[in-house]
Amino acid sequence: MSACEALTAEASAGVAPALRAVDCLAGETVASAFARLFGDSPGGGGALLPALTIGLTLYIAFFAIGLLTGRARIGVSALTPRMLTLGLVLTFATSWVAYSQVVWNLATGAPDQIAGVLTGAKGSATQIFGDRIDLVFGAIAEAAEAGRPAAPQGAPAGGAAAAAAAGNFTPANLMWLGALLLLLGTVGVLVTARIALAVLLAVGPVFVVFALFSGTRGLFVGWLRGLALTAVTPLFVVVGGGVVLELLVPVVVALHGIEGVDGRAALALFVIACVHVALMAMVLKVAGTMVAAWQVFGLAGETRDSAPSAVPVAAAVPPAAPLLPAAAGMMPGGSRAALVAPPHVEVLAAPAPQAASGAGGSGRTLITQISGGASAGGSGGLPSLPRQRARGIGSRFAAPQATGSAASRAGGLIR
Secondary structure, three states, X not given: OOHHHHHHHOHHHOHHHHHHHHXXXXXXXXXXXXXXXXXXXXXXOOOOHHHHHHHHHHHHXXXXXXXXXXXXXXXXXXXXXXXXXXXXXXXXXXXXXXXXXXXXXXXXXXXXXXXXXXXXXXXXXXXXHHHHXXXXXXXXXXXXXXXXXXXXXXXXXXXXXXXXXXXXXXXXXXXXXXXXXXXXXXXHHHHHHHHHHHHHHHOHHHXXXXXXXXXXXXXXXXXXXXXXXXXXXXXXXXXXXXXXXXXXXXXXXXXEEOOEEOHHHHHHHHHHHHHHHHHHHHHHHHHHHHHHOOOOOOOOOOXXXXXXXXXXXXXXXXXXXXXXXXXXXXXXXXXXXXXXXXXXXXXXXXXXXXXXXXXXXXXXXXXXXXXXXXXXXXXXXXXXXXXXXXXXXXXXXXOOOOOOOOOEEEEEEEO
């Protein structure tokens, strides 16, 4: 008989033996699963070693294609992350020593050690917590036995009739209901988290291989988050349950009443058990929120930064406006000014090239071209602008006006 079989046989004796049996079975399950997946044992192990070889070949082939097509380059900054990823994947996917010493110990031992430091326990904090729960349930069982009324020898059915007359909502029944809630909120959450953690660790080498490719890296990130959630849950259960157990000690002592189970103590036990169940629900919610916000060493938020594509935009050219009379009534020389066309404004927006040096940020260059028609007579230039329009900010970029039949053009550079 193995050690785990002996512990499993004693699992029904209490909470602490059940936790020891679950831990032993979890360790054996993870070790055997690793050997069957990527182990080198002669007894049918290493079923996924060919798949691992194909994955590594594809990883190197994709990198070579990237070098040929110019999508990748050879350099320290480019090769270092790839070599580190390849080395870590090979180490944790093929070496049980590395996987057990790092992943297994970190997921199971680190939260237990932190809980021991917080509670001041010497040894495994989870096992000590299980022993304390056993003591509480032992006291509850003693109180129930002491409060059970003794049936007369000649009338065995009278006790049953008295219990039926008393109803179901008795202090003893309320005490057992509170004990059941307390059991589900402590041992139920602990055992469920340990079994889920064992399952995640058993399939862990497969998800470690998924970290090679960017298309499957999200599965690896999700596996790490699930591992972190099931690892920190026992920590919160032990620390929060320790506070609840301190509240339960005087209540359990007061359960022994003069005429059986004390009603007030049974009600207090039920209320504390309900509070503990609500606390465990809140713990699971908080742990899930914390793990969901974890960026997993930058892998979860890994996005390719792409510069915003700026497309040159040309302003719509307004339709030709009708000829307007000149602002000035008379041209030099006494002749009446001819009708002139309003100036044509065209605005082009083009993206500024990236600066080669480190100075400056992104910007755009606005090129404004202003063209205006000449006078019909061909002897005069454009009339002067009105005084109120010549005082604006745009007057700084006003172009000199050319005379003649050709259209005047002025360019202004705005940055």
